[in-house]
Amino acid sequence: MLCQECGKRPATLHFTKIVGGEKNEFHICESCAREKGEGIPGTANGFSIHSLLSGLLDFEPSGGGANGGFAVKQPARCDKCGLTHAQFSKMGRFGCSKCYSQFSDKVDPILKRVHGSTTHVGKIPKRAGTTIQLKREIETLRRELQDRIEREEFENAAQLRDRIRELERNVAEG
Amino acid sequence: MSNRSFAQHALSDWMQGTGPEADIVISSRTRIARNLRGHPFPMLATSEQSSEVMERLLTVPEGGRLNGIGEFETIRLSELSELERRVLVEKHLISPNLANESRSGAVILSRNESISIMVNEEDHLRIQVLSPGFQITEAWELASRIDDIFEEVADYAFDERRGYLTSCPTNVGTGIRASVMMHLPGLVLTQQINRILSAITQVGLAVRGIYGEGSEALGNLFQISNQITLGQSEHEIIDNLHGVAKQIIDHERAARSRMLQESRIRLEDRVFRSYGILSHASIMESKESAQRLSDVRLGIDLGLIQHVTPKAMNELMVLTQPGFLQQNSGEKLTAEQRDIRRAELIRQHLQSESNHGGV
Numbered sequence: 001m002l003c004q005e006c007g008k009r010p011a012t013l014h015f016t017k018i019v020g021g022e023k024n025e026f027h028i029c030e031s032c033a034r035e036k037g038e039g040i041p042g043t044a045n046g047f048s049i050h051s052l053l054s055g056l057l058d059f060e061p062s063g064g065g066a067n068g069g070f071a072v073k074q075p076a077r078c079d080k081c082g083l084t085h086a087q088f089s090k091m092g093r094f095g096c097s098k099c100y101s102q103f104s105d106k107v108d109p110i111l112k113r114v115h116g117s118t119t120h121v122g123k124i125p126k127r128a129g130t131t132i133q134l135k136r137e138i139e140t141l142r143r144e145l146q147d148r149i150e151r152e153e154f155e156n157a158a159q160l161r162d163r164i165r166e167l168e169r170n171v172a173e174g
Numbered sequence: 175m176s177n178r179s180f181a182q183h184a185l186s187d188w189m190q191g192t193g194p195e196a197d198i199v200i201s202s203r204t205r206i207a208r209n210l211r212g213h214p215f216p217m218l219a220t221s222e223q224s225s226e227v228m229e230r231l232l233t234v235p236e237g238g239r240l241n242g243i244g245e246f247e248t249i250r251l252s253e254l255s256e257l258e259r260r261v262l263v264e265k266h267l268i269s270p271n272l273a274n275e276s277r278s279g280a281v282i283l284s285r286n287e288s289i290s291i292m293v294n295e296e297d298h299l300r301i302q303v304l305s306p307g308f309q310i311t312e313a314w315e316l317a318s319r320i321d322d323i324f325e326e327v328a329d330y331a332f333d334e335r336r337g338y339l340t341s342c343p344t345n346v347g348t349g350i351r352a353s354v355m356m357h358l359p360g361l362v363l364t365q366q367i368n369r370i371l372s373a374i375t376q377v378g379l380a381v382r383g384i385y386g387e388g389s390e391a392l393g394n395l396f397q398i399s400n401q402i403t404l405g406q407s408e409h410e411i412i413d414n415l416h417g418v419a420k421q422i423i424d425h426e427r428a429a430r431s432r433m434l435q436e437s438r439i440r441l442e443d444r445v446f447r448s449y450g451i452l453s454h455a456s457i458m459e460s461k462e463s464a465q466r467l468s469d470v471r472l473g474i475d476l477g478l479i480q481h482v483t484p485k486a487m488n489e490l491m492v493l494t495q496p497g498f499l500q501q502n503s504g505e506k507l508t509a510e511q512r513d514i515r516r517a518e519l520i521r522q523h524l525q526s527e528s529n530h531g532g533v
Binding site for chain 1: 211215318331333335343
């Protein structure tokens with residue numbers, strides 16, 4: 001197989017990236033990988049995850065281009081750190097924690113591609129934790145409630161409902 | 175020659191060749207990425223902002239909060255020579271990124287070098303725990319305890335829906351990257367490795383070679399790590415990696431015992447031929463040395479070679495890296511001088527192992 005970049009040398013680097021069932025194959029030769037300044041996976045100057053990410057971003061439909069024409073680049077800029085969307089596309093990295101909400105509509109499709117999910121279910125910092133923990137518990141209980149109702153276990157369901165109300169009061173009181 | 179303790183010894187405690195399943199899993203690692211709320215990430219921070227973040231985070235070890243975990247040394251990168259930084263990288267104690275690009279970078283290093291906490295790398299805080307052998311769960315639990323201690327001082331950037339916010343969206347959520355370093359000569363020699371590695375990438379894990387360039391893994395060493403950090407809890411991530419690594423260990427064991435049964439002579443030839451070359455050669459390139467050291471290590475693990483310890487192999491693996499060779503000789507070496515020095519080092523090590531009967 002020939003390198004998909006130069007079409008001359010044989011491709012010696014083959015890698016496949018599969019994210020959420022979507023498959024992308026890369027076949028390039030070492031010298032093209034180096035020339036592109038991206039090196040090779042597994043090395044310090046590697047064909048880095050950031051360049052892969054910015055590759056993903058290029059496919060991103062940007063905002064108003066719904067009629068299929070050339071989309072107008074939104075002059076999006078994080079008002080906290082000043083990072084522009086173009087800079088983010090190039091580097092594949094955010095400038096500050098506020099970027100996540102500033103570029104909110106761009107973030108979720110990326111997270112979906114990279115992780116197959118957009119919602120954190122892991123550890124929570126203690127200081128931010130109590131309210132979030134309660135909300136999560138309420139979520140779980142609601143699902144359980146639904147389940148009980150479907151199975152017509154109304155007595156259990158009533159208990160769950162009361163428990164949920166109690167937790168919701170706690171959240172409201174902070 | 176540096177007088178810093180990390181430069182004196184090639185081997186951190188976690189590289190001593192001990193721990194569960196040590197014949198296949200060399201080490202286990204967990205890294206947690208965290209950032210401080212309201213501070214720009216290191217990439218965009220001004221020097222002033224970076225140094226503010228560093229001083230803030232360094233109050234944790236300097237205020238004695240880590241004393242319950244162990245003894246730590248705090249090193250500001252600006253205090254180190256270029257060579258010293260390189261040695262830290264080759265020992266896997268800091269990342270190349272921290273060594274070369276950080277402003278106001280620092281590392282908080284535990285005395286046994288199994289914990290390395292990086293400040294102002296790609297994220298404000300990166301807590302890394304390394305354990306010998308197959309101990310990925312233990313490594314995560316320790317990293318998480320240290321995370322809790324930093325949280326007492328640091329207000330972390332955390333979003334209810336997206337979890338811990340990181341500079342790169344590939345780390346967001348749990349911010350955790352767990353990996354195991356495995357020696358898989360059996361799977362490579364029996365040509366099963368590609369099939370197994372491609373299967374691994376389908377379950378949200380990534381594989382890469384350690385040391386060396388290209389997709390080729392030098393010395394049959396592979397690092398397997400989680401790719402996904404969002405939408406799975408830390409326990410799911412660790413369990414998934416643990417389960418997959420366990421299966422690879424079983425396959426590697428099966429491949430090794432099949433080779434012993436079916437082609438013992440050829441295997442012995444390979445092992446002893448490499449041992450012979452390493453014991454006598456005068457010039458040794460890094461690529462060849464990695465392959466031959468892998469052969470000898472396999473020979474040790476299979477009991478074909480009994481007077482050399484796995485520890486000596488781990489030691490040579492680190493000592494034969496370019497930065498360490500230069501550090502030890504105390505001067506800048508050309509590529510050829512390095513190859514000569516490398517051959518000499520390996521000869522000496524193997525010689526002293528046979529003198530001591532491997533003890």
